[in-house]
Amino acid sequence: MLAGNTDRDRKAFRAELLERDVPAGRERQRKIIHIDMDAFFAAVEQRDNLELRGKPVAVGGSRERGVVAAASYEARKFGVRSAMPSIMAKRRCPELIFVMPRFEIYKAVSLQIREIFAEYTSLIEPLSLDEAYLDVTENLKGIASATEIAEDIRTKIRRETNLTASAGVSYNKFLAKLASDYRKPDGLFVITPKMGPAFVESLPIEKFHGVGPATTAKMNRLGIATGLDLRAQPLPFLQQHFGKSGPYFYWIARGVDERPVHADRVRKSIGAENTFARDLHTFEPMRDALEPIIAKVWRHCQATCIRGRTVTLKVKFADFQQITRSKSVGDAIDNFTDLEILSLGLLEPLLPTEKGVRLLGISLSSLAQAQAAERRQLSLVL
Ligand SMILES: [Mg+2]
Secondary structure, eight states: OTTOOSHHHHHHHHHHHHHHHSOTTSSOOOOEEEEEETTHHHHHHHHHOGGGTTSOEEESOOSTTOBOSEEOHHHHTTTOOTTOBHHHHHHHOTTOEEEOOOHHHHHHHHHHHHHHHHTTOSOEEEEETTEEEEEOSSOTTOOSOHHHHHHHHHHHHHHHHSOOEEEEEESSHHHHHHHHHHTOSSOEEEOOTTTHHHHHHTSBGGGSTTOOHHHHHHHHHTTOOBHHHHHTSOHHHHHHHHTTHHHHHHHHTTTOOOOOOOOOOOOSOEEEEEEEEEEEOSHHHHHHHHHHHHHHHHHHHHHHTEEOSEEEEEEEETTOOEEEEEEEOSSOOOSHHHHHHHHHHHHGGGOSOSSOEEEEEEEEESOEEOOHHHHHHHHHHO
16 A cells, blocks of 8 residues: 555555544444364364264373363363363263374365355454454455355355354454354354443453463452453553553453454465484485475475475574575476475585584475365365
């Protein structure tokens, strides 16, 4: 917008600035959807293994230091929660079945649901593999009702992935996220502008997004237990006790949250690197050290369906001097072997070296989405 030089552009820019200054409540009403897959990792495991259906399942390691990454609803009935040490989970639910995570599969499903979102809007802000905010105020299908869009999306997710998602529909991110949680699993809930303030009022403070256990304890000490209590506090009081978060708390207690939906930022490069325990001097150990780094970059390409045309090798020497060498090719690199050959081709001319090498890194840039055909094939493979 700032780049514009014509009168019209400047006028439009000023209008946009003015629009931003419109006080809360008078702002143009937005339509925000929060989509959240139900017990995501655990649901994928139950989908792919009949024997796990209807049973308490925890995704994660069962060993001594293992942690539950996700729990099925059957396991949750016993009080098993994600991030809980596996030992404690087993104590709460002796029949609990532990399954090792399969992140490649979860990432592939995540891409499937994001493609569904993208049919409706380009304003998608993923929070994790299984959760995203969508701004559908102006959507690609011209559907007036956000509720209708949320139902469409839930139906498509069920049809294409055999998994269920819950949706929250509201006029801002804070309330949309609360709404998706309200009728979980497999539910949809709408918080209208009329309902917003009352909904927040009755809410226990620990249910507020952005209020963790520490903040909950602090608020409780200050006599704040519900949204209503929070709303009773003046802004300076909240700023004094919660610093920068003060205004956020002040406004969400009134159901006001003007944070925009930030569309997924476009990545400029994909890279990985490793610092070695001992400096390397010759080609063979460096080649061996590069192998897992290249593999990691390639796995990321596969998981995100992104391909690059430029390979960059980063070398840090024992004296901390750092150099990079790059090579670009005409077509996107579409297999591991090509990426490896190009990477090693950048390393070879630098050797032999008198100084030891303490770090090697590989990154890919000039990125683009993989061809649609390739993407379909990938999702079949997985
Ligand atoms: Mg979820």
